[in-house]
Amino acid sequence: xxxxxxxxxxxxxxxxxxxxxxxxxxxxxxxxxxxxxxxxxxxxxxxxxxxxxxxxxxxxxxxxxxxxxxxxxxxxxxxxxxxxxxxxxxxxxxxxxxxxxxxxxxxxxxxxxxxxxxxxxxxxxxxxxxxxxxxxxxxxxxxxxxxxxxxxxxxxxxxxxxxxxxxxxxxxxxxxxxxxxxxxxxxxxxxxxxxxxxxxxxxxxxxxxxxxxxxxxxxxxxxxxxxxxxxxxxxxxxxxxxxxxxxxxxxxxxxxxxxxxxxxxxxxxxxxxxxxxxxxxxxxxxxxxxxxxxxxxxxxxxxxxxxxxxxxxxxxxxxxxxxxxxxxxxxxxxxxxxxxxxxxxxxxxxxxxxxxxxxxxxxxxxxxxxxxxxxxxxxxxxxxxxxxxxxxxxxxxxxxxxxxxxxxxxxxxxxxxxxxxxxxxxxxxxxxxxxxxxxxxxxxxxxxxxxxxxxxxxxxxxxx
Amino acid sequence: xxxxxxxxxxxxxxxxxxxxxxxxxxxxxxxxxxxxxxxxxxxxxxxxxxxxxxxxxxxxxxxxxxxxxxxxxxxxxxxxxxxxxxxxxxxxxxxxxxxxxxxxxxxxxxxxxxxxxxxxxxxxxxxxxxxxxxxxxxxxxxxxxxxxxxxxxxxxxxxxxxxxxxxxxxxxxxxxxxxxxxxxxxxxxxxxxxxxxxxxxxxxxxxxxxxxxxxxxxxxxxxxxxxxxxxxxxxxxxxxxxxxxxxxxxxxxxxxxxxxxxxxxx
Ligand SMILES: Cc1ncc(COP(=O)(O)O)c(C=O)c1O
Numbered sequence: 048x049x050x051x052x053x054x055x056x057x058x059x060x061x062x063x064x065x066x067x068x069x070x071x072x073x074x075x076x077x078x079x080x081x082x083x084x085x086x087x088x089x090x091x092x093x094x095x096x097x098x099x100x101x102x103x104x105x106x107x108x109x110x111x112x113x114x115x116x117x118x119x120x121x122x123x124x125x126x127x128x129x130x131x132x133x134x135x136x137x138x139x140x141x142x143x144x145x146x147x148x149x150x151x152x153x154x155x156x157x158x159x160x161x162x163x164x165x166x167x168x169x170x171x172x173x174x175x176x177x178x179x180x181x182x183x184x185x186x187x188x189x190x191x192x193x194x195x196x197x198x199x200x201x202x203x204x205x206x207x208x209x210x211x212x213x214x215x216x217x218x219x220x221x222x223x224x225x226x227x228x229x230x231x232x233x234x235x236x237x238x239x240x241x242x243x244x245x246x247x248x249x250x251x252x253x254x255x256x257x258x259x260x261x262x263x264x265x266x267x268x269x270x271x272x273x274x275x276x277x278x279x280x281x282x283x284x285x286x287x288x289x290x291x292x293x294x295x296x297x298x299x300x301x302x303x304x305x306x307x308x309x310x311x312x313x314x315x316x317x318x319x320x321x322x323x324x325x326x327x328x329x330x331x332x333x334x335x336x337x338x339x340x341x342x343x344x345x346x347x348x349x350x351x352x353x354x355x356x357x358x359x360x361x362x363x364x365x366x367x368x369x370x371x372x373x374x375x376x377x378x379x380x381x382x383x384x385x386x387x388x389x390x391x392x393x394x395x396x397x398x399x400x401x402x403x404x405x406x407x408x409x410x411x412x413x414x415x416x417x418x419x420x421x422x423x424x425x426x427x428x429x430x431x432x433x434x435x436x437x438x439x440x441x442x443x444x445x446x447x448x449x450x451x452x453x454x455x456x457x458x459x460x461x462x463x464x465x466x467x468x469x470x471x472x473x474x475x476x477x478x479x480x481x482x483x484x485x486x487x488x489x490x491x492x493x494x495x496x497x498x499x500x501x502x503x504x505x506x507x508x509x510x511x
Numbered sequence: 512x513x514x515x516x517x518x519x520x521x522x523x524x525x526x527x528x529x530x531x532x533x534x535x536x537x538x539x540x541x542x543x544x545x546x547x548x549x550x551x552x553x554x555x556x557x558x559x560x561x562x563x564x565x566x567x568x569x570x571x572x573x574x575x576x577x578x579x580x581x582x583x584x585x586x587x588x589x590x591x592x593x594x595x596x597x598x599x600x601x602x603x604x605x606x607x608x609x610x611x612x613x614x615x616x617x618x619x620x621x622x623x624x625x626x627x628x629x630x631x632x633x634x635x636x637x638x639x640x641x642x643x644x645x646x647x648x649x650x651x652x653x654x655x656x657x658x659x660x661x662x663x664x665x666x667x668x669x670x671x672x673x674x675x676x677x678x679x680x681x682x683x684x685x686x687x688x689x690x691x692x693x694x695x696x697x698x699x700x701x702x703x704x705x706x707x708x709x710x711x712x713x714x715x716x717x718x719x720x721x722x723x724x725x726x727x728x729x730x731x732x733x734x735x736x737x738x739x740x741x742x743x744x745x746x747x748x749x750x751x752x753x754x755x756x757x758x759x760x761x762x763x764x765x766x767x768x769x770x771x772x773x774x775x776x777x
Pocket of ligand 1: 152153178179180181182256257258297298299300301302303304369370371415417418443444445
């Protein structure tokens with residue numbers, strides 16, 4: 048790998064140009080589409096039409112750009128990390144600093160776009176699912192900014208792992224509903240959010256947090272996240288006069304990865320590598336490496352790779368990282384995998400935590416545990432490619448939310464990470480137990496919830 | 512010809528609506544769930560929706576979730592479902608499988624269609640499969656002569672009502688309220704409006720109403736404007752409350768009386 052490996056390509060990708068995929072009905076090859084109850088089709092059609100009109104509307108483009116600059120703090124910088132890179136076979140490592148965004152991760156990019164869309168279609172209430180809590184925090188933030196009522200579904204297990212983010216959402220005025228069905232993680236939060244949406248669709252927009260779900264979410268979320276790669280590509284060309292050899296990102300549902308990949312997809316010489324959560328190791332069965340260890344099927348409204356058993360039941364995923372602990376993945380990743388444009392590799396909990404610690408100590412940056420999976424990937428790929436390689440890593444978020452989990456992992460202090468049986472987070476007033484006046488139960492979709500009684504607008508938090 | 516449509520038309524000839532009972536295979540266990548389906552038939556169900564347990568039942572409320580969760584964890588799969596289908600057919604009702612899409616895709620659409628037809632099943636209801644995505648199932652059901660029931664909803668546009676109805680065989684499933692499955696205090700006039708809109712494009716195809724019916728009075732109310740009354744959560748609740756196949760038979764009797772009480776349009 049040398050500097051001449053790539054002809055400089057100074058052209059700036061046009062984010063408003065029509066994308067190569069999906070097709071008109073939301074398919075990326077055989078993946079994607081809409082596998083949802085008929086009751087949601089009208090809302091998805093409405094969303095698609097409104098989004099198509101909005102994305103080319105100069106007023107929106109201007110407003111979105113203004114928010115990204117003045118509110119999120121874009122463009123996010125690119126930071127070279129030479130001391131960390133010593134552990135990456137001496138390859139050069141550059142981090143795209145999505146951790147420096149307002150609210151602490153890339154999730155805000157998507158949410159601002161969808162919040163503007165919500166206002167455009169005249170709905171007053173947003174719902175969201177969240178795993179690590181970053182998407183929930185971002186949605187609660189945008190809702191506060193734009194005067195929308197906000198309900199966030201979060202697996203009960205995750206409300207404990209990411210108690211700090213539960214408190215943040217509540218401070219921002221959102222209602223957080225711990226989900227107690229199934230595996231009590233992100234997958235079940237998505238099920239519950241869909242149930243809320245189908246019940247309250249007349250008043251409510253579903254702000255989906257990743258590039259999965261039914262059409263138009265995979266394409267729309269990608270479009271809102273592609274700013275990551277658009278910026279990074281231009282930043283590398285300007286600073287280095289060349290493109291990176293490899294772009295790396297962690298993959299939960301896949302939004303930060305698609306966000307940084309998209310601008311580089313046409314650059315055939317740039318390798319795109321997604322790092323999946325390998326948990327205890329793919330061979331143990333306790334992991335969340337969907338493409339590495341799964342098969343194509345249908346989950347949460349789209350066809351894509353997923354972790355499933357012989358009966359087609361979704362297998363519960365495992366990862367130290369709540370944001371990657373998801374048995375599905377966005378359909379565009381499945382497509383990029385099958386056509387060979389991107390590679391997907393697993394990173395175990397242990398490998399991710401090693402990379403996490405290294406970045407903290409060598410560079411003074413505490414990454415999100417999600418993002419640490421991408422850093423671990425850079426350590427491997429750097430070893431493989433050697434000192435001439437230039438690696439661009441998406442640092443999708445910061446690790447403030449993960450301090451307890453990391454402390455427990457490294458045995459720092461007397462604190463252990465909150466677990467299912469652990470009441471400490473609750474005692475501290477920021478665990479799974481909602482505060483006074485907040486809904487404790489999941490939404491009462493059982494019972495006489497009809498259109499006329501749909502939880503409306505600013506009152507949503509007061510109904511039960 | 513369609514086994515489902517024939518049965519519903521036969522009920523209409525008796526001046527009543529058909530009673531369609533939903534029960535999931537595998538709650539509390541496979542054998543008892545099959546006994547409950549047979550009891551539902553003995554109590555008067557014309558059609559049994561044989562439910563396939565699924566780990567992520569996005570359209571179901573807490574009652575059905577609780578029951579299928581047990582079945583999923585016990586590893587209940589399509590071979591058990593096919594056994595239930597045969598038992599329902601033997602008991603004299605028309606069995607139709609109700610399944611989210613992934614278990615079918617995993618088993619193989621063509622293989623399942625053949626096995627279902629061989630087991631005496633009439634066809635399949637697919638709550639998260641819209642005709643737009645159903646290419647493989649449309650072909651397989653044509654080849655095997657199985658019925659295929661898609662859902663329409665109050666939010667469906669006229670154009671979608673027409674295209675969905677055109678893809679249906681057996682009957683059209685009118686999901687009467689916007690929301691998930693579960694019993695409701697009132698049926699609401701959204702159901703009647705949806706049925707009227709559906710009939711306008713359905714021709715001879717029967718229209719059955721589901722989501723929310725729980726007792727004989729509601730069954731009678733729905734039977735006043737629909738060709739079939741679909742009851743799910745109320746049956747499942749009977750099992751959750753430990754009233755067993757006997758309780759299911761009693762509920763079926765009440766509902767069967769309800770669908771006969773209303774004056775049905777002929
Ligand atoms: C910092 C961070 N990175 C990555 C992810 C994973 O999501 P995605 O794969 O959609 O980027 C999350 C999700 O919560 C996150 O918080």
